Amino acid sequence: MSAAEYTVSTWDPSSSSEDIRSLWSKALPSLEPAYAIPAEKLHSLLVAPSARVFVAASPSTPTLGFALTYTIRSGSATMPSGQHLKGGLSMLIVDPSHRNRGIGSALHDAALSYLTKAVRDSLTRSDPPAKEGSIILGSVFPRIFPGVPDGPEFEPARQWFEKRGWAFGKDKSIDLYRTIVPGDQLNREMEPLLQRATDHGMRFGAPLASDDAALYALQKKEFDGFTGWPDMFPALIDSGHRDDIHCAFDPQGNVVGATIAALYRSGSGEPRNAAHAALAWPETLGKACGIIACVGVASSTRGSGAGIGMVASAVLDLARRGADGCFIDWVHLDGFYQKCGFVPWERPYWEAQRSVTVG
Ligand SMILES: CC(C)(COP(=O)(O)OP(=O)(O)OC[C@H]1O[C@@H](n2cnc3c(N)ncnc32)[C@H](O)[C@@H]1OP(=O)(O)O)[C@@H](O)C(=O)NCCC(=O)NCCS
Known part of the structure; x- marks a missing residue:
């Protein structure tokens, strides 16, 4: 199939995604x-x-392949030097019966030229x-x-991207998951992980409105x-x-520390919270799969058990609220969350990016 026999265009978000x-x-x-995503999700x-x-x-075929892209602000809403965009080539799939005909390259070029322009035009923001x-391969x-993803099924794709100028890093990142069953056993499991922090007089919980300024200041500083x-x-x-x-x-x-510990019940009809709206997999993993993300402790407090205590407390909080499991995504730390019973979920990831200069 030559380029003249197919066209690449922007998908209309008001059309069916079937x-x-x-x-x-x-x-x-x-x-x-494992990698099934419900249609609505x-x-x-x-x-x-x-x-x-x-x-x-x-x-004759309306969808031979597709490329999904995202843009996101590089830094926080209040960071003057972080207002330009970062691009993400999130997904590129060509119908297996139409491969090796240049369709993937055409989609890749269209996605990349859109992202390059979007990022380049935003640099002055x-x-x-x-x-x-x-621009990263994947998305934030x-x-x-x-x-x-790592593994023999994805190796040809990894090489395909490498040929097209993507520089892969040496280290892989992982996603983690654990099931959550509320009760004595979970309490006993988490108790020792809370000990060091409670010995230091720390406590954990949701922020009150009066804590918001301090929470935002911590995020801004760190x-x-x-x-x-x-x-x-x-x-x-x-x-x-x-x-x-x-x-x-x-x-x-x-x-002195904060994490997202979000819960959403699939099929509840309620609007998703910002974390569940942003991540693909929790709804594949369970009917009430929580998310722990953006785990951070003030630099001056690190090493005193606040981090692990906060994660253990978040797991107990999710259990109390009815979670059946918890997902932690895009992790580079070695062995930290595993202390709270999390295990790697599916494949590790090879990360890659490319830079966009002024022009
Ligand atoms: C990672 C972080 C939350 C840990 O918090 P902390 O309060 O310093 O950690 P704790 O004092 O609770 O450490 C508890 C245990 O975890 C281990 N640990 C701490 N940081 C670790 C790290 N980066 N990687 C692996 N293990 C780590 C400690 O060695 C300790 O182990 P031990 O109980 O066997 O002695 C904190 O360093 C941080 O805010 N880092 C920057 C943000 C970040 O990278 N977050 C993770 C995003 S996925």
């Missing part, structure tokens, strides 16, 4: 059900405001204007994968440049999901 969903299932058959990821989807079509931006928020991270906290609070945040307080009541 073709894209069935391409997804066709492309990853040996990996489902996939649709919500495709129509997110920061998404742009490209579709390849021929006169930052103060001072950014000299360089970046919303996210399906933070890179190319995590301002972490793409997507600091903005998650006001996004949850402003949308009425304060209980989806769990803080560590020192003996004087100061906020």
Whole structure:
């Protein structure tokens, strides 16, 4: 099939995503059900405001392949030098019966030229204007994968991207999961992990409105440049999901750590909180799968058990609220969350990025 026999265009978010969903299932058959995404969930990821989807079509086949892209502000909403965009090529799938005909390359080029322009045009939004931006393979928020999954099924894809100029890092990141069954056994499991922090007089819980300024100050001081991270906290609070945040307080009541500990019941009909709206997998993992994310402790407090205590307390809080499991995504730490019973979920990821310069 030559380029003249198919066209690449922007997908209309008001149209049905059924073709894209069935391409997804066709492309990853040996990996489902692990990587199955409910149709409504996939649709919500495709129509997110920061998404742009490209579709390849021929006169006889409306969806030969698709590329899903996202853009996100590089730093926090209040970080002058972080206002330019970061791009993400989140997903690129070509129908297995139409591969090796240039369709993937055409989708890749369309997605990359859109993202490059979006990032380049945004560099002057930052103060001072950014000299360089970046595009990652995968995406930050919303996210399906933070890179190319590891394993023989994905190795040809990894090499395909490498040939097209993507520089892969040496280290892999992982997603983690654990089941949650409330009760004595879970309490006994978490108790020793809380001990060091409670010996230091710390306590854990959702922030009150009077804690918001301190919570935001902590995020600003420590995590301002972490793409997507600091903005998650006001996004949850402003949308009425304060209980989806769990803080560590020192003996004087100061906020010294914070994490997202979000819960959403699939099929409940309630609007998703910002964390569940952003991540693909919790709803595949369970009917009430919690999310722990953006786990951070003030530099001056690190090493005193606040971090692990806060995660253990967040697990207990999710259990109390009815979670049946918990997902922690895109982790580089070695062995930290495993102390709280989390185990790697599915494949590790190879991360890759490319830079976008002024022009
Ligand atoms: C990671 C972080 C939350 C840990 O908090 P902390 O309060 O310093 O950690 P704790 O004192 O509770 O450590 C408890 C245990 O975890 C271990 N640990 C701490 N940091 C770790 C790390 N980065 N990697 C692996 N293990 C770690 C400690 O060695 C300790 O082990 P021990 O009980 O066997 O002695 C904190 O360092 C932080 O805010 N880092 C920056 C943000 C970040 O990277 N977050 C994770 C995003 S996925």
